[in-house]
Amino acid sequence: MKYYVRLILIMISMLLVAAVNGLCQEEQWKGLKEKSEQSFNQRNYPEAETNARQALELAEKTFGPNDARVAQSLALLARTYKMQGKLNEAEPLLKRSVAINEKAFGPDAEAVASAATDLATLYHAQDKLSQAEALYKRILAIDEKNPAKDRTLVAETMDNLAILYLGEGKQSEALALMNKAIETLEKTHGPDHPGLATSLNNLSTVYAEQGKFGEALPLQQRALGILEKSVGADHPEVALFLQNLAGLEMATGKNADAEAHLKRALAIGEKSEGQEEPFIAEILDQMVELYQKTGKKDEAEKAQMRAQGIRSKSEKPGR
Numbered sequence: 001m002k003y004y005v006r007l008i009l010i011m012i013s014m015l016l017v018a019a020v021n022g023l024c025q026e027e028q029w030k031g032l033k034e035k036s037e038q039s040f041n042q043r044n045y046p047e048a049e050t051n052a053r054q055a056l057e058l059a060e061k062t063f064g065p066n067d068a069r070v071a072q073s074l075a076l077l078a079r080t081y082k083m084q085g086k087l088n089e090a091e092p093l094l095k096r097s098v099a100i101n102e103k104a105f106g107p108d109a110e111a112v113a114s115a116a117t118d119l120a121t122l123y124h125a126q127d128k129l130s131q132a133e134a135l136y137k138r139i140l141a142i143d144e145k146n147p148a149k150d151r152t153l154v155a156e157t158m159d160n161l162a163i164l165y166l167g168e169g170k171q172s173e174a175l176a177l178m179n180k181a182i183e184t185l186e187k188t189h190g191p192d193h194p195g196l197a198t199s200l201n202n203l204s205t206v207y208a209e210q211g212k213f214g215e216a217l218p219l220q221q222r223a224l225g226i227l228e229k230s231v232g233a234d235h236p237e238v239a240l241f242l243q244n245l246a247g248l249e250m251a252t253g254k255n256a257d258a259e260a261h262l263k264r265a266l267a268i269g270e271k272s273e274g275q276e277e278p279f280i281a282e283i284l285d286q287m288v289e290l291y292q293k294t295g296k297k298d299e300a301e302k303a304q305m306r307a308q309g310i311r312s313k314s315e316k317p318g319r
Contacts, residue, residue: 052077071100094119136161155181194230
C-alpha cells in the first residue's frame with residue numbers, strides 16, 4: 001500500500017513539474033513574441049526576425065507543429081520577411097499558418113481570416129492578383145458567416161480589394177468597396193476610428209486621380225485629423241498624409257496652406273527619418289514644385305539642391 005501511495009505521489013510530482021515547465025515555456029514564448037513585435041514596430045526588422053524565429057522554434061518544440069501559437073509565430077516571422085523584401089520566403093510560412101488555423105478552428109474562423117489576410121497581401125505584393133483576389137473574397141465571405149466584433153480587418157480587406165480593382169481598371173467596383181469600408185467602420189466604431197484614416201486617404205487618392213480635387217480635399221483633411229488623434233502629431237505616417245494634403249491644396253490654389261503643410265511634413269521627416277533619407281528628398285521635390293509655381297525661385301533652387309545632395313549620397317556604395 002505504501003508503495004502505491006509513493007508511486008502516486010511521484011506521478012503527481014512529475015505532472016506538477018511538467019505543468020510548471022509548460023508555464024515557463026509559455027512565458028518564454030510570449031516574451032520572444034513581444035520582443036519581436038516591439039522590434040518590428042521600431043522598424044528593426046533583422047532583430048524582429050531573430051526573435052520571431054526563436055519564438056517559432058520554441059513553439060514547435062513545446063506545443064507541437066499544429067498549435068495555434070505556432071501559427072502566430074509563423075505569421076510574425078513572415079511579416080519580418082515581407083518588410084525586408086523576402087517575399088518568397090514569407091509565402092510558405094503564411095500558407096502553413098493558414099492551414100494550422102483551419103485545422104485548429106475550422107475553415108470559417110476569425111483566426112483563419114486574419115491569417116489569410118497576411119497571405120492575400122503578400123500575393124498582392126507579388127502581383128499574384130488572382131490568388132490575392134480569391135483570398136480577399138474568402139475573408140469577406142468568412143465575415144458574412146461570422147461577423148467579427150472588430151470590423152477593422154473587414155474594412156482593410158475591402159480597401160485592399162478595392163486597390164486591386166483599381167489596378168485592373170475597375171474604378172466603379174473599387175469606389176463602391178472604399179465607400180462600403182468607410183460606412184462599415186463608421187457604423188460599428190464611430191466617426192473617429194483610427195482605421196478610417198487609411199480608408200479616407202485611399203478614397204481621397206482615387207478622387208484626386210480622377211481630377212475631383214474638391215471632393216478629395218475634405219476627405220484628406222478628415223483622414224489627417226483622425227490619424228493625428230490616433231498616433232500623435234509627430235508620427236512619420238502623419239508626414240505622408242500632410243504630403244497628400246499639400247498636393248490637393250496645390251491643385252486647388254491653396255498654396256499658402258500647402259507650403260505650411262510641406263514644411264511641417266519636412267520637420268516630422270527630419271526628426272523621425274533623419275536629415276538625408278530618400279523620404280526627405282521626396283518632400284523637397286514637392287516643395288520645389290510649389291516654389292516654382294509661386295515664383296519663389298531662390299527657395300526652389302535651395303530645395304532642389306538639397307534633394308539632389310541627398311540622392312547623390314544615397315547612391316554611393318555602402319549606403
